[in-house]
């Protein structure tokens with residue numbers, strides 16, 4: 001691994017910007033992730049900023065089971081993100097369908113639609129769990145494993 | 147020059163995807179259209195396929211923010227089908243949790259609303275104080291957001307020892323903070339300029355469109371399910387229905403702020419007069435409901451929530467219907483966004499108006515502006531429109 005590559009990786013791990021996208025969640029996971037941005041949990045100390053556009057984001061945080069309506073938009077958003085990109089499935093229903101398992105309008109899980117790098121379980125996820133997921137992912141990015 | 151501006155369906159903070167199509171003339175909005183179908187999951191159908199007790203956990207996940215109201219409405223509905231009623235202590239405990247989650251929801255909305263108006267500091271303040279409420283919810287119910295506290299025939303557990311003192315201390319803190327915020331909001335010229343005389347909804351229009359909740363009360367109409375149709379011992383607890391008659395976004399902020407202190411008083415009263423006895427009826431987890439239909443109404447943080455069910459005598463509902471308050475309030479957004487006569491709406495007011503009804507679907511992120519005359523399209527983000535609305539200046543990308 002060259003020096004430049006090492007440096008790039010290090011920098012990347014210092015500023016993982018996230019984009020939050022709701023693909024049919026019940027909002028509980030979304031507000032818990034929003035709570036991470038606020039003073040008590042403060043993910044900004046890891047360099048995490050929530051962004052409004054997929055073109056600015058490194059990590060796509062998905063909450064909710066993927067509904068049929070939103071699937072194409074999700075794929076479009078995923079494609080708009082610059083490489084390298086990472087996806088975090090936040091919440092049981094993004095991971096495995098959760099309580100919506102068997103609903104006629106949802107896909108069984110997020111990874112049947114786009115590739116996923118980290119799963120956070122919990123219904124809703126706890127802010128602590130999200131912090132841990134992000135720090136584990138960042139560690140992996142730094143080591144070049146993700 | 148006419149533009150069509152579709153906003154949505156994606157947004158940075160805690161929002162359901164929502165598509166809003168605006169027809170604009172220059173900066174003036176002449177027409178609007180809303181589409182909320184993106185997160186249709188088929189919950190009503192799923193409820194018909196699950197036994198009553200499992201439906202309880204699904205119903206909570208219709209909306210994570212008002213989950214206490216949703217599960218309460220469901221429990222009232224099923225109890226009505228069974229012809230049972232929760233014991234007095236359970237009713238008071240339900241009120242405590244319902245009002246606590248109303249405080250959390252209002253603080254969340256206020257913070258988020260001010261964030262869309264460009265007030266980052268107050269956003270952080272509100273959410274910091276909200277964490278204290280979340281701690282209390284966690285202490286009483288065992289979870290922060292989705293509480294699963296109400297259950298068919300009562301509540302799942304009693305107040306843990308020592309919770310009452312902690313709760314009272316938190317209430318004192320919240321009350322003091324709300325007083326402070328009211329002072330800040332009333333003395334901050336930017337907030338006043340962005341909210342006063344913006345998004346006017348006349349009382350007549352509000353009633354005609356079936357608007358509910360704080361949104362209706364901000365149009366000066368005294369309507370509250372807790373008062374009109376007390377469902378869980380609300381007739382025993384005194385409270386004021388807050389109304390405000392300026393009918394604009396400022397009124398919506400004021401109503402929700404004042405309601406927060408009203409909730410604090412209600413919880414205090416409920417704690418003071420907490421009946422003793424059982425906190426739940428013994429109902430087996432799997433049961434068959436007698437044939438019939440039932441309707442229940444609850445005042446959720448965002449307005450009137452209605453559940454209707456039909457039972458055919460089986461162990462699961464034959465039909466279940468949910469009418470959420472946001473759906474009722476959405477129509478009014480279209481009305482408020484339409485310029486007519488001397489009432490003018492600009493693109494810069496969109497975040498303020500849309501945010502004013504409810505945080506559930508507050509805004510949007512990607513905007514596709516189609517220039518009809520030149521057949522050119524440009525993509526902007528919500529950040530851009532917020533920045534634009536702050537500086538009244540468009541940035542093209």
Ligand code: SF4
Nearest residue numbers: 025029091092093123
């Ligand atoms: S995991 Fe649970 S809380 Fe989170 S969005 Fe899905 S249903 Fe809601």
